[in-house]
Amino acid sequence: MALSLHLGGRGELLVLLHGIGSRWQVWAPVLPRLEERFEVLVPTLAGASVPELADEVLRLAGDGPFHVAGSSMGGGVALELGRRGAARSVTAFSPIGFWGPASRRWCQASVTAARGCARALAPALPALSRTAAGRVALFGLFFGHPTRVDPEAGLADARHLADGPGFAVARAAFARHRFAGAEALAGIPVTIAWGTRDLILPAFQARRAERLLPSARHVRLPGCGHLPFADDPRTCADLIVQGPAER
Known part of the structure; x- marks a missing residue:
């Protein structure tokens, strides 16, 4: 959808x-x-x-x-x-x-951890995304140069990762x-x-x-x-x- x-x-x-x-x-x-x-x-x-x-x-x-x-x-x-x-x-x-098998499980685990962090840090996301150190912490898993990420775009990305529908279904489908x-x-x-x-x-x-x-x-x-x-x-x-x- x-x-x-x-x-x-x-x-x-x-x-x-x-x-x-x-x-x-x-x-x-x-x-x-x-x-x-x-x-x-x-x-x-x-x-x-x-x-x-x-x-x-x-x-x-x-x-x-x-x-x-x-x-x-x-x-x-x-x-x-x-x-x-x-x-x-x-x-x-x-x-x-x-x-x-090992690298597929790593992928599943890493994106799940990122989603969990985005949820746990939800109240702090706006402040973190505005600083270079915060962007490194939030986005370093996904970007080679996380400080280049636009703060507002990165904040919206993190919120979507935290709440976007179908995540568990897609993650489970990786195994197939x-x-x-x-x-x-x-x-x-x-x-x-x-x-x-x-x-x-x-x-x-x-x-x-x-x-x-x-x-x-x-x-x-x-x-x-x-x-x-x-x-x-x-x-x-x-x-x-x-x-x-x-x-």
């Missing part, structure tokens, strides 16, 4: 998909660049499994094909849409599904999700980008992605965290814009 959405720009349709516990505004740093090239649809989706989220995107955007970029769980959904033939191009930032479908993706431009300072899905999973999806373009993002858009918005936007030109 779409809780809210943003639509802007003009051109070929591009759909942007957030990760677990997040919201469409996580893409805000890259939207100005993307809307110069695409009509950009960015929904906030309630938590669900990857196949269920792919179904919801198709209800919102039509059967496609359209360009799609996703972050974390949204990256897994983007790859699923590519596997289904609904995508013209796929750009996935630190997508889920290239994990082993592993990447598959490399053959179906071989015919479209696919970019997999990974921040070198990703603490949620550590970058060793990028090497597994290279092995399992050799037809893709694989990019490392120096100094970037799990959510690289505030860390290096221009590079992230350029990767999405350049994706359709790869073939």
Whole structure:
């Protein structure tokens, strides 16, 4: 279910998909660049499994094909849409599904801990988000450069993480999700980008992605965290814009 959405720009349709516990505004740093090239649809989706989220995107955007970029769980959904033939191009930032059992459990535990902290610290969130040290404490798990996070945006992100619906359902669904479908993706431009300072899905999973999806373009993002858009918005936007030109 779409809780809210943003639509802007003009051109070929591009759909942007957030990760677990997040919201469409996580893409805000890259939207100005993307809307110069695409009509950009960015929904906030309630938590669900990857196949269920792919179904919801198709209800919102039509059967496609359209360009799609996703972050974390949204990256897994983007790859699923590519596997289904609904995508013209796929750009996935630190997508889920290239994990082993231990790294999958770490991901589940870390995002659960972040949600718990956001709830426990709710009264202090406004004050913490206004200071550089507070942003490091609140957002350091997700961003390579947490002090670059806009305080008001970070506060809203933390509140959504604390209260967003479907979190437990999506987290449980991680256990059933592993990447598959490399053959179906071989015919479209696919970019997999990974921040070198990703603490949620550590970058060793990028090497597994290279092995399992050799037809893709694989990019490392120096100094970037799990959510690289505030860390290096221009590079992230350029990767999405350049994706359709790869073939």
